[in-house]
Amino acid sequence: MIKLLLAEDQGMMRGALALLLDLEEDMEVVAQVPAGDQIVDAALAARPDVALLDIELPGRSGLDAAADLRDRLPSCKVLIVTTFGRPGYLRRAMEAGASGFLVKDGPVEDLAAAVRRVLAGERVIDPGLAAAALSAGPNPLTPRERDVLTAAVDGATVADIAGKLHLSQATVRNYLSAAIGKTGTRNRMEAVRAARRNGWL
Amino acid sequence: MIKLLLAEDQGMMRGALALLLDLEEDMEVVAQVPAGDQIVDAALAARPDVALLDIELPGRSGLDAAADLRDRLPSCKVLIVTTFGRPGYLRRAMEAGASGFLVKDGPVEDLAAAVRRVLAGERVIDPGLAAAALSAGPNPLTPRERDVLTAAVDGATVADIAGKLHLSQATVRNYLSAAIGKTGTRNRMEAVRAARRNGWL
DNA sequence: CAGGCACCATGACATTTGTCAGGGGTGATC
DNA sequence: GATCACCCCTGACAAATGTCATGGTGCCTG
Numbered sequence: 001m002i003k004l005l006l007a008e009d010q011g012m013m014r015g016a017l018a019l020l021l022d023l024e025e026d027m028e029v030v031a032q033v034p035a036g037d038q039i040v041d042a043a044l045a046a047r048p049d050v051a052l053l054d055i056e057l058p059g060r061s062g063l064d065a066a067a068d069l070r071d072r073l074p075s076c077k078v079l080i081v082t083t084f085g086r087p088g089y090l091r092r093a094m095e096a097g098a099s100g101f102l103v104k105d106g107p108v109e110d111l112a113a114a115v116r117r118v119l120a121g122e123r124v125i126d127p128g129l130a131a132a133a134l135s136a137g138p139n140p141l142t143p144r145e146r147d148v149l150t151a152a153v154d155g156a157t158v159a160d161i162a163g164k165l166h167l168s169q170a171t172v173r174n175y176l177s178a179a180i181g182k183t184g185t186r187n188r189m190e191a192v193r194a195a196r197r198n199g200w201l
Numbered sequence: 202m203i204k205l206l207l208a209e210d211q212g213m214m215r216g217a218l219a220l221l222l223d224l225e226e227d228m229e230v231v232a233q234v235p236a237g238d239q240i241v242d243a244a245l246a247a248r249p250d251v252a253l254l255d256i257e258l259p260g261r262s263g264l265d266a267a268a269d270l271r272d273r274l275p276s277c278k279v280l281i282v283t284t285f286g287r288p289g290y291l292r293r294a295m296e297a298g299a300s301g302f303l304v305k306d307g308p309v310e311d312l313a314a315a316v317r318r319v320l321a322g323e324r325v326i327d328p329g330l331a332a333a334a335l336s337a338g339p340n341p342l343t344p345r346e347r348d349v350l351t352a353a354v355d356g357a358t359v360a361d362i363a364g365k366l367h368l369s370q371a372t373v374r375n376y377l378s379a380a381i382g383k384t385g386t387r388n389r390m391e392a393v394r395a396a397r398r399n400g401w402l
Numbered sequence: 403c404a405g406g407c408a409c410c411a412t413g414a415c416a417t418t419t420g421t422c423a424g425g426g427g428t429g430a431t432c
Numbered sequence: 433g434a435t436c437a438c439c440c441c442t443g444a445c446a447a448a449t450g451t452c453a454t455g456g457t458g459c460c461t462g
Contacts, residue, residue: 010284015309016217083211108216142408155390158449171410177450187418187450189356189390343438359419372440378420388420388448 002119005031005048007039007065008081009057013104017052017111024112036060040068048076050115053098055082055089063092070097077118081111085129087136088199100124139200140182148175150201153192203320206232206249208240208266209282210258214305218253218312225313237261241269249277251316254299256283256290264293271298278319282312286327288334289400301325340401341383349376351402354393 004021006029008014018029031046033039037059043051051069053062066078079100080093093101099118102110103126114124141149151161158176162169176188183194195201205222207230209215219230232247234240238260244252252270254263267279280301281294294302300319303311304327315325342350352362359377363370377389384395396402 010305011307012282012305012309012312013214013217016214016221019221019309020217081213104211104213106212108213108220111213144409155386155388155392155394157387168411170412173448173450174411174452175409177452180450185356186358187356191356193356345439369441371442374418374420375422375441378422381420 003030003048005051007053039065067096086199087133090133204231204249206252208254240266268297287400288337291334
């Protein structure tokens with residue numbers, strides 16, 4: 001019996017997937033969590049064979065949790081299941097030791113198949129996405145540039161960002177300018193969108 | 202047998218829900234579409250009793266399709282099933298003649314229950330959301346202000362927007378300023394976010 | 403140890419953005 | 433026929449934003 005952990009914030013999606021996977025004769029969902037900061041605890045308690053993790057979760061990113069899982073429960077394979085096939089996400093997932101990366105666009109049948117393949121030691125990755133990840137290259141933003149850009153996502157002014165990160169306003173403008181340059185965009189808003197699209201935040 | 206139409210762009214979600222609803226003894230999914238512009242055609246062909254529609258779909262909004270369905274296939278009840286419980290969405294859904302409004306956060310069991318209640322002539326609406334919709338009030342933005350704001354979502358400059366909408370730059374700035382004022386925000390980006398959060402775009 | 407890189411900061415500058423006070427035009431409503 | 437809301441425009445001004453040049457600090461690596 002393959003024991004599964006399911007981390008997904010949308011209740012309906014989580015419930016539907018759990019039901020679906022439970023229908024497979026050789027699978028059993030032994031834990032379901034709606035938040036990223038519950039993943040590791042639940043996994044240590046339920047000891048699943050495969051963890052299906054969403055990335056954008058409340059509390060903590062599924063990617064961070066994946067890295068943690070690799071250390072604390074190495075027997076458990078990680079399969080990332082996400083809405084957004086962002087190149088940077090795939091890259092980070094691989095670095096975090098994930099065995100597979102699935103987008104929620106595909107047919108449901110892929111899911112159980114992917115679980116089995118992952119458990120067999122294979123790596124499961126959308127081929128088109130893999131190409132995109134390679135062509136997009138690695139994240140060009142420095143940590144500080146990321147900080148400033150993430151602080152700018154919701155329309156914060158330079159003063160807001162400077163206050164939050166304890167920087168001078170001029171410094172913030174410099175980082176923003178650098179980020180705009182590196183993303184090849186024309187302003188803050190475009191830079192934020194570009195960075196997001198690539199999974200750089 | 203209750204015949205259902207399912208409109209949802211995420212393949213995995215669509216497949217899982219379809220499977221789930223088909224498991225109910227008295228229900229049958231007679232049509233599945235991944236895009237908004239396929240809803241009406243599919244409904245006219247399959248003649249479902251209830252249509253489960255997502256809002257944010259490629260091609261066409263589920264809300265627009267709902268309004269169309271009311272005219273072209275009045276026998277078919279509409280149940281909106283969406284990720285985002287935005288007050289403005291709920292309001293528009295009601296105006297489009299929807300019989301129910303569900304957010305994907307809740308448990309899956311709600312779904313089949315909602316279908317039955319809708320078919321019994323009830324209105325199914327999340328109570329908390331209804332309150333939010335009332336307290337948020339109607340959309341304060343004029344059509345033109347909406348146009349300008351939607352043109353600004355991806356970081357377009359004033360010149361871009363003016364070009365796209367064939368307006369003078371000063372006019373665009375005025376509409377943006379008005380939108381910023383009405384949303385009670387400090388700049389374009391915040392205004393866009395606020396308008397989106399309320400479902401005003 | 404030198405060079406490179408990320409980090410933090412300044413100051414000056416041009417550009418963009420947001421605001422305000424106008425002026426016309428339309429159509430609906432009272 | 434007056435009023436009102438929306439539409440489109442102008443011009444001027446203050447504030448915020450983006451760019452550049454420059455300089456100092458650490459830290460790692462060849």
